[in-house]
Structure formats: structure tokens, C-alpha cells
Amino acid sequence: MPAYRWGDIEQEVIDPGFSDVRGAVVRGREIAVSRIVYPAGAEVGLHALPKEQIQTVIRGTARFRVAGEERIVGPAEAVLIRPHAPFALQVLEEFEVLRFGDVGAGDGRPEARSGAGQPFFRWAELTADFITPKRSSARGTTITGERIEVALMHFTAGTEAKPHSHPNEQIQVPLRGKIRGLAGTEVVSGPGEVILIPALIQHWAAVLEDYEAVNGKNIVPGWSVYNARWEK
Numbered sequence: 001m002p003a004y005r006w007g008d009i010e011q012e013v014i015d016p017g018f019s020d021v022r023g024a025v026v027r028g029r030e031i032a033v034s035r036i037v038y039p040a041g042a043e044v045g046l047h048a049l050p051k052e053q054i055q056t057v058i059r060g061t062a063r064f065r066v067a068g069e070e071r072i073v074g075p076a077e078a079v080l081i082r083p084h085a086p087f088a089l090q091v092l093e094e095f096e097v098l099r100f101g102d103v104g105a106g107d108g109r110p111e112a113r114s115g116a117g118q119p120f121f122r123w124a125e126l127t128a129d130f131i132t133p134k135r136s137s138a139r140g141t142t143i144t145g146e147r148i149e150v151a152l153m154h155f156t157a158g159t160e161a162k163p164h165s166h167p168n169e170q171i172q173v174p175l176r177g178k179i180r181g182l183a184g185t186e187v188v189s190g191p192g193e194v195i196l197i198p199a200l201i202q203h204w205a206a207v208l209e210d211y212e213a214v215n216g217k218n219i220v221p222g223w224s225v226y227n228a229r230w231e232k
């Protein structure tokens with residue numbers, strides 16, 4: 001399966017017109033993930049986009065304004081910026097985030113709504129559960145938006161995700177540990193890398209070391225992580 005190293009990806013301007021900050025981007029057909037390190041004092045001016053973003057914070061702090069709500073956000077927290085939600089950012093301490101977003105045309109997905117809804121999450125306060133219990137040992141929590149969903153997942157060494165496929169595209173960013181996976185080609189992957197699993201491609205994984213990853217998918221009606229048809 002396609003795997004990328006953040007360090008090999010050329011940096012590009014992440015919020016053109018609103019900030020000069022650069023980051024590395026891995027793009028699929030439906031979703032993308034960016035790794036961005038904002039310097040202290042960086043700002044992203046107030047703007048709204050038709051696309052959705054879910055950002056999870058690795059380190060540092062920043063003041064977010066999303067859909068009229070304001071909060072200082074730090075490690076182990078996440079921000080959901082729904083389509084058309086006005087959004088601004090002011091960085092307090094050097095701030096590293098993983099940002100998932102939708103890039104596809106939106107075919108088959110529900111029309112974006114008003115952008116209203118809870119934007120701020122603490123991963124530890126969300127209810128952890130087995131994500132796809134019949135197929136995988138992954139345990140974790142999921143933030144679900146209108147177009148994308150992002151999970152913080154933990155796997156125990158020696159367990160596996162059985163072969164499966166789904167119409168969602170999947171991008172996984174390892175944070176800790178090591179996994180061996182197969183989707184066409186086999187990879188051993190860990191921190192510093194990104195795994196992109198195209199829609200409908202069968203894939204599996206064996207967990208070599210206790211493993212933590214952030215996992216993003218585009219939302220396909222009826223194929224959420226909690227009601228995927230391959231679970232039945």
C-alpha cells in the first residue's frame with residue numbers, strides 16, 4: 001500500500017491567502033492529511049471553506065475561533081471545522097498538528113449544512129470502544145464530521161486487522177509503535193510515515209509493537225467505522 005515519509009514530502013503553503021505557513025500534504029482522491037508546524041505567533045485569518053477539516057494537536061498551543069466559539073487548544077485535543085464554518089487561528093507556542101480534510105468532489109455525500117455544532121474535543125473524554133470488533137483489535141475514539149471522520153486508534157502488539165475493504169478511502173498516520181500491512185504491496189510502518197489505502201482495496205495489518213495511529217476516512221453513507229457493512 002502506498003506509504004510516504006513526511007520528511008520526503010516537499011512543503012507547501014497550507015492556507016493560501018490566509019497564512020504563509022508551510023506543511024507537508026499527502027493527498028488521496030477523497031481525503032488528504034497535512035502535517036503542519038506553525039511557529040509561535042503565526043496567525044491564520046478568519047475564513048470559511050466549503051471543505052471540512054479535523055485537526056488533532058501533537059504539541060504546542062493555539063487559540064482557535066470556530067463558528068463563533070473560541071478556545072485555547074493543546075496536545076491530545078482536536079478541532080472539527082465543518083464546511084462553511086468561519087475559522088481563525090492564533091499560535092501561542094510552536095504548534096504541530098495533523099489536519100485531515102476532504103478533497104473530493106463530494107459525489108454521493110450529503111450536502112454541507114450550516115457549519116454549526118461542537119468544534120472542540122478532548123480525545124480522552126470521548127468514549128473508547130472497539131472500532132470494528134469483528135475484524136480488528138483496534139480500540140479508540142472517533143470524531144465524525146459531515147464529510148470525514150478521524151479516529152485515534154490503539155492496537156496491542158501481536159494482534160491484527162483481518163483482510164477487509166470498504167468504499168471509504170483511508171489515511172493512517174502512525175504516532176507510536178510499528179505495524180506490518182498489506183494492500184497490494186507490503187509495508188512496515190511507524191512514526192514519521194503516512195499510509196494511504198485507496199477505496200475498495202483489500203487490506204490487513206499485523207501489529208508488531210503496541211501501536212497508536214490517527215486514522216482518517218471520508219464518510220460514505222452506511223459505511224461509518226461503527227456500521228460498516230463488512231461487519232455483518
Ligand SMILES: [Fe+2]
Pocket residue numbers: 164165166170197203
Ligand atoms: Fe480499513
